[in-house]
Amino acid sequence: MSLMRIDDLFHFEKGSLQSSKCTEGEFDFITASSEWKTHNEYTHDCEALVFAAAASGSLGRTHYVNGKFIASDLCFIITPKNQNELPIDLKFYHMIFNEFKDDIVKNTKAGTSKEAIGLKAFGNYKLPYFDIDKQVEAKIQFVNMQESKVELNIELTHQLDLIKQLRQAFLREAMQGKLLTPVTSSGVEKQETGHDLLAKIKAEKAQLIAAKKLKKEKELPPITEDEIPFEIPEHWAWCRLGEICSIKGGKRVPNGYKLLKEPTPYIYIRVSDMKNGTISDNDLHYIDKYVYHGIKQYTIGKDDIYMTIVGGTIGKCGLVPEKFDNMNLTENAAKITPILVDKKFLWKCLDSPFCQSQFIDKTKQVGVQKMALNRFSSSFIPLPPLHEQEQIVAKLEELLAFCDGLEESIKESQGYNEKLLQQVLREALKGEKTEIHA
Secondary structure (H helix, E strand, O other): OEEEEHHHHEEEEEOOEOHHHOOOOOEEEEOOOOOOEEEOOOOEEEEEEEEEOOOHHHOOOEEEEEEEEEEEOOEEEEEEOOOOOOOOOHHHHHHHHHHOHHHHHHHHEEOOOOOEEOHHHHHHOEEEEOOHHHHHHHHHHHHHHHHHHHHHHHHHHHHHHHHHHHHHHHHHHHHOOOOOOOOOHHHHHHOOOHHHHHHHHHHHHHHHHHOOOOOOOOOOOOOOHHHOOOOOOOOOEEEEHHHOEEEEEOOOOOOOOOOEOOOOOEEEEOHHHEEOOEEOOOOOEEEOHHHHHHHOOOEEOOOOEEEEOEHHHOOOEEEOOHHHOOEEEOOOEEEEEEOOOOHHHHHHHHOOHHHHHHHHHHHHHHOOOEOOHHHHHOOEEEEOOHHHHHHHHHHHHHHHHHHHHHHHHHHHHHHHHHHHHHHHHHHHHOOHHHHOOO
């Protein structure tokens, strides 16, 4: 192995086509992006590497191509310079360029606001050169390992999908009362039933309306026998979501007002902050006190559940961490305040395939991208007595934690699979990479 400058090993030139001038056609149009496009003309018909030299998000990405193609003007087209004296296997050097990507970019890029790599700096960079037999041997090992990696990734992806289905099955069984040991009739008589709880909730709601803590709403229609979607335990009750909670929408900020990145006491919670059943603080936005006083009644609290009601995220729900208590809520979400119902149980119920399918159907029925709160509140909910709600939550947390462990194990296997693929190349380099810019 020896170190040689790129311009001693390769010819390279800038691509010629701007993406904006691309016309879809039969030939490959290779850009800095991971996805190729097509064009109606080609400039090269050969085996080559295409290196992204002027696209900040993709700087250093290298493609291998063999055939008729045209390349973006943000890329370099790389071909062997002297196949007689310095033979090159381009598939092997595709691996080399990708392995050295970060180091190439670090030592050749220029510019601040818009980084790019110049032809001269690129040509001066030194890469390891191996005998052609070594190149071919490493390439064959790498290709064989890559095929094994693909097969294993397919299987691991399938396993992740099975875990997703298992989570949904647990939620589905929870809503049908199948996670708990059946209760005998004599046992039910001694304890509160779902029907008893529903009566208490209605009484509590009436008191809140009388005290003007809740606004009186149009009475929801009773659920008929024909509407019941599946069997639940006899001591449970069917109800509509709006019967067991308060549902209120958020509020948009005034037209022309931009949310602030600089922290203020008033966080404005957006749909993009609602992730993985909680609220993320990675990219918070704020409002000032003047805007807050105009929309201060549209907040969400630590005792609420959030639910997105717009676009492709309809039905996404989760709990509100205490740090976001009484913060302002976007108009693209609703807050759900349970009344005498376990908050975690209601969240899991809303997140179940049964409820999620209702939300999607209700949106499709009216052909809109935003779900009206009154349609939302008419959704069916199975209601167990409170003590069983708590038992169901405990059992679900145990089962879903088991799923989390399985998923983490599979993702670790995926990472190990990726590392095995790179080991072939590291064996070929035999540690020389660390010496290149020592």
